[in-house]
Amino acid sequence: MIAKEIEEYLDKPNRHLDSQVMDELVKLKEQARINKDEYIANYLWCLQQVYKIQSSYLTAFRMMKVGKYEDAWNALDRTDIEISFLEPHFEKYFGCIVGFRFYIAPILNAVKQFQKLFPYKYFFSHEIIVKEEKCSICGKKISLRHGCNHRIGQLYLGEMCCHEITDMEFLAEAIVTDPFDKYTIIHVEGQEYNYYPLEQLMKVIKDPFALWNVDELQVVSPEYKNIGRNELCPCGSGKKYKKCCLGTNKIYTKHFRINLANREFGEIQPLTFYNTVKK
Ligand SMILES: [Zn+2]
Ligand SMILES: [Zn+2]
Numbered sequence: 063m064i065a066k067e068i069e070e071y072l073d074k075p076n077r078h079l080d081s082q083v084m085d086e087l088v089k090l091k092e093q094a095r096i097n098k099d100e101y102i103a104n105y106l107w108c109l110q111q112v113y114k115i116q117s118s119y120l121t122a123f124r125m126m127k128v129g130k131y132e133d134a135w136n137a138l139d140r141t142d143i144e145i146s147f148l149e150p151h152f153e154k155y156f157g158c159i160v161g162f163r164f165y166i167a168p169i170l171n172a173v174k175q176f177q178k179l180f181p182y183k184y185f186f187s188h189e190i191i192v193k194e195e196k197c198s199i200c201g202k203k204i205s206l207r208h209g210c211n212h213r214i215g216q217l218y219l220g221e222m223c224c225h226e227i228t229d230m231e232f233l234a235e236a237i238v239t240d241p242f243d244k245y246t247i248i249h250v251e252g253q254e255y256n257y258y259p260l261e262q263l264m265k266v267i268k269d270p271f272a273l274w275n276v277d278e279l280q281v282v283s284p285e286y287k288n289i290g291r292n293e294l295c296p297c298g299s300g301k302k303y304k305k306c307c308l309g310t311n312k313i314y315t316k317h318f319r320i321n322l323a324n325r326e327f328g329e330i331q332p333l334t335f336y337n338t339v340k341k
């Protein structure tokens with residue numbers, strides 16, 4: 063396979079990726095590095111990124127299909143990170159923005175929509191002071207006074223420059239709700255995560271590249287519907303409804319409305335409501 067054929071292959075909506083394609087890219091890039099062909103090596107790095115994006119997204123989709131939600135969560139996060147690495151370089155090698163090819167736009171959309179349906183709320187975030195780093199391109203140590211000419215995120219002969227931390231001071235572990243790194247989920251003992259909205263969605267969504275979105279709505283929980291003011295409160299307090307939850311926000315629950323694009327008419331139509339309340 064030559065590089066152009068691989069580019070065409072990755073432009074198709076593949077449900078499974080042929081791992082030989084990646085092997086081929088590694089070989090081609092090695093040759094370009096030997097030839098000191100900067101442009102070709104960087105172009106091949108971009109194709110490898112496209113492969114990684116599609117591969118990690120398809121993994122996430124498969125994991126959700128079989129109910130392995132935490133693995134799926136990590137693969138979705140990986141997909142997001144790989145896209146952010148590729149984005150600044152894309153136009154130079156493909157002549158358009160990142161969303162216009164290789165199904166990256168539907169993938170990025172799906173990642174964001176799926177993430178909304180996960181029940182994870184709290185994450186660890188490390189607070190550290192970096193004392194010394196190493197450049198991944200030249201191997202030089204980087205400190206406040208000493209550096210090299212390579213810039214983080216730039217491509218050099220088919221490799222992206224990054225800094226590896228070799229010495230750091232650990233300050234604190236913080237608990238946050240919307241971190242940059244989303245893989246350190248905090249598990250609270252005894253807590254069960256509610257994957258109901260995801261389970262329901264995965265029953266109807268067949269195409270990993272389908273266009274859809276999700277609206278988060280606040281609605282009255284089913285157990286609070288049609289309750290008389292003088293009846294016992296559904297929360298189990300033993301008090302009358304009017305003296306307990308009535309008028310408070312306890313009676314509301316989060317609803318997810320999934321809108322699947324109607325391919326024939328090209329419009330977004332609400333498919334159904336998914337209730338997140340325990341059945
Ligand atoms: Zn360097
Ligand atoms: Zn109550």
